[in-house]
Amino acid sequence: MANYFNTLPLREQLAQLAKCRFMYSSEFADGVDALKGKKMVVIGCGAQGLNQGLNLRDSGLDVSYALRPEAIEQKRQSWKNATENGFTVGTYEELIPTADVVLNLTPDKQHTSAVKAVMPLMKEGACLSYSHGFNIVEEGMKIRDDLTVIMVAPKCPGSEVRAEYVRGFGVPTLIAVHEANDPKGEGLALAKAYAVGTGGHKAGVLMSSFIAEVKSDLMGEQTILCGMLQTGSILCFDKMIEEGIEPGYASKLIQYGWENITEALKYGGVTNMLDRLSNPAKIKAYDLAEELKEIMRPLYNKHQDDIMNGNFSAGMMEDWANDDAKLHAWRADTAETAFEKTPAGDIKISEQEYFDHGILMVAMVKAGVELAFETMTAAGIIAESAYYESLHETPLIANTIARKKLYEMNATISDTAEYGCYLYNHACVPLLADFMKGIKSDVIGKGLDVDDNGVDNARLIEVNDALRAHPVEAVGAVLRGHMADMKKIV
Numbered sequence: 078m079a080n081y082f083n084t085l086p087l088r089e090q091l092a093q094l095a096k097c098r099f100m101y102s103s104e105f106a107d108g109v110d111a112l113k114g115k116k117m118v119v120i121g122c123g124a125q126g127l128n129q130g131l132n133l134r135d136s137g138l139d140v141s142y143a144l145r146p147e148a149i150e151q152k153r154q155s156w157k158n159a160t161e162n163g164f165t166v167g168t169y170e171e172l173i174p175t176a177d178v179v180l181n182l183t184p185d186k187q188h189t190s191a192v193k194a195v196m197p198l199m200k201e202g203a204c205l206s207y208s209h210g211f212n213i214v215e216e217g218m219k220i221r222d223d224l225t226v227i228m229v230a231p232k233c234p235g236s237e238v239r240a241e242y243v244r245g246f247g248v249p250t251l252i253a254v255h256e257a258n259d260p261k262g263e264g265l266a267l268a269k270a271y272a273v274g275t276g277g278h279k280a281g282v283l284m285s286s287f288i289a290e291v292k293s294d295l296m297g298e299q300t301i302l303c304g305m306l307q308t309g310s311i312l313c314f315d316k317m318i319e320e321g322i323e324p325g326y327a328s329k330l331i332q333y334g335w336e337n338i339t340e341a342l343k344y345g346g347v348t349n350m351l352d353r354l355s356n357p358a359k360i361k362a363y364d365l366a367e368e369l370k371e372i373m374r375p376l377y378n379k380h381q382d383d384i385m386n387g388n389f390s391a392g393m394m395e396d397w398a399n400d401d402a403k404l405h406a407w408r409a410d411t412a413e414t415a416f417e418k419t420p421a422g423d424i425k426i427s428e429q430e431y432f433d434h435g436i437l438m439v440a441m442v443k444a445g446v447e448l449a450f451e452t453m454t455a456a457g458i459i460a461e462s463a464y465y466e467s468l469h470e471t472p473l474i475a476n477t478i479a480r481k482k483l484y485e486m487n488a489t490i491s492d493t494a495e496y497g498c499y500l501y502n503h504a505c506v507p508l509l510a511d512f513m514k515g516i517k518s519d520v521i522g523k524g525l526d527v528d529d530n531g532v533d534n535a536r537l538i539e540v541n542d543a544l545r546a547h548p549v550e551a552v553g554a555v556l557r558g559h560m561a562d563m564k565k566i567v
């Protein structure tokens with residue numbers, strides 16, 4: 078198999094990258110009807126598999142799990158996930174032939190082997206769904222002509238797909254129909270019903286393509302969503318220790334700080350996040366972010382370039398062939414970092430203090446969100462998709478760090494995202510070495526040592542205007558306008 082994207086002429090590549098239409102709630106008036114009475118059989122009961130299954134069942138759909146023999150025999154976590162939640166569990170031979178829709182929610186590394194195992198068992202005219210387009214786009218997997226192939230991709234970690242649904246909301250979702258596999262013309266109806274079943278329609282659904290989803294998802298996860306938060310956690314913690322901040326305080330400020338500061342982002346964009354700072358702190362955060370953007374822009378461009386030309390995928394698949402040696406080594410290195418090994422202290426930190434003592438964290442989030450958005454849109458990804466993949470998903474990833482630090486983030490995201498996160502982290506830490514030399518505890522740990530809120534008016538007006546003028550703010554205001562059901566998390 079070959080990288081499907083690289084086989085396309087530029088004209089088609091650009092057309093596929095640009096597929097992105099915001100879908101209005103009226104388009105989901107049929108709810109889950111297209112899937113009512115149909116058997117949805119999930120392979121892979123992990124981060125996405127379990128949580129999507131719980132939502133789909135709560136939406137009235139017939140969900141069961143077909144697991145590998147060893148998962149059942151060894152009562153592995155995926156078997157526990159399914160059985161402890163009352164789902165029917167069976168083997169491929171028992172359940173796949175009955176399936177109207179097979180949801181492939183196994184790790185990307187396993188897609189080719191998993192799809193090759195289930196495809197011969199799938200009945201004529203059934204549907205195969207994915208939540209990430211890697212297997213089709215980067216590996217060029219060919220699917221039986223009579224099968225419908227769709228994608229319903231939550232822009233969110235599996236645990237938050239469930240958490241937002243339970244809150245009565247949902248998570249932004251990209252849907253797509255693989256044009257080579259829509260023999261009955263029912264792919265879109267099935268994908269829409271599936272998106273309603275997971276609650277995605279309450280947050281926002283984009284009619285996308287497998288290509289647009291892959292090339293944006295890989296970029297968001299490697300940079301702002303996971304790579305930046307990992308790099309920021311490690312650099313900010315080490316700097317606070319160097320500056321004599323009590324380790325338990327430093328650990329708590331970071332572990333819960335991302336969640337607190339990015340909740341402001343979720344509700345009101347980058348502007349609202351910076352508006353939560355004092356005038357002097359806002360100007361300081363703005364200046365730090367501008368410096369960070371200049372230093373990191375070449376790295377963001379390199380990640381997007383390597384994703385577009387297939388170099389990233391080729392490198393990761395080499396690691397797959399080498400038993401995930403790099404992934405496991407980088408995972409072990411992360412566990413040994415001082416931040417990961419220092420428990421959060423039993424100290425009260427007010428919601429405002431996370432902003433006032435986390436000015437550098439605010440700057441890192443601003444720089445990462447804007448750089449990821451700018452880089453994706455410059456590469457042909459449409460603004461709405463870039464918004465969901467950069468700004469809106471950052472607080473959802475931050476929620477995982479608040480639970481159990483970087484361990485929880487990296488355990489919840491896909492192995493593909495985890496690999497990309499480490500790749501970015503290993504490049505970004507040395508890249509920011511000189512920048513971090515100039516950082517003191519006034520911007521991370523203690524807060525600015527100023528007596529009043531006074532600043533130069535002209536400078537403040539310039540900063541406020543620049544914040545509001547960034548294109549991520551305009552598209553974000555429109556998309557958040559469709560999120561009437563969004564709920565407070567902190």
Ligand SMILES: NC(=O)C1=CN([C@@H]2O[C@H](COP(=O)(O)OP(=O)(O)OC[C@H]3O[C@@H](n4cnc5c(N)ncnc54)[C@H](OP(=O)(O)O)[C@@H]3O)[C@@H](O)[C@H]2O)C=CC1
Pocket residue numbers: 120121122123124125126144145148153154155156181182183184185187190191208209230231232233234235236489490491492493
């Ligand atoms: N994680 C996330 O938040 C997101 C993931 N995605 C996408 O969703 C898909 C699933 O990812 P994710 O939920 O992270 O997956 P997980 O890493 O959680 O794996 C899911 C399960 O797949 C099973 N599995 C592993 N290998 C095979 C195999 N060869 N055949 C059958 N089952 C297998 C494992 O169970 P066992 O070993 O017990 O059999 C495992 O528990 C991927 O395409 C990913 O890119 C999309 C958005 C977000």
Ligand SMILES: CC(=O)[C@](C)(O)C(=O)O
Pocket residue numbers: 231232233234235294298302303489490491493494
């Ligand atoms: C959670 C999510 O959207 C990621 C980061 O793309 C993934 O886990 O692959």
Ligand SMILES: [Mg+2]
Pocket residue numbers: 231232233294298
């Ligand atoms: Mg993603």
Ligand SMILES: [Mg+2]
Pocket residue numbers: 209294295298491493494
């Ligand atoms: Mg991903």
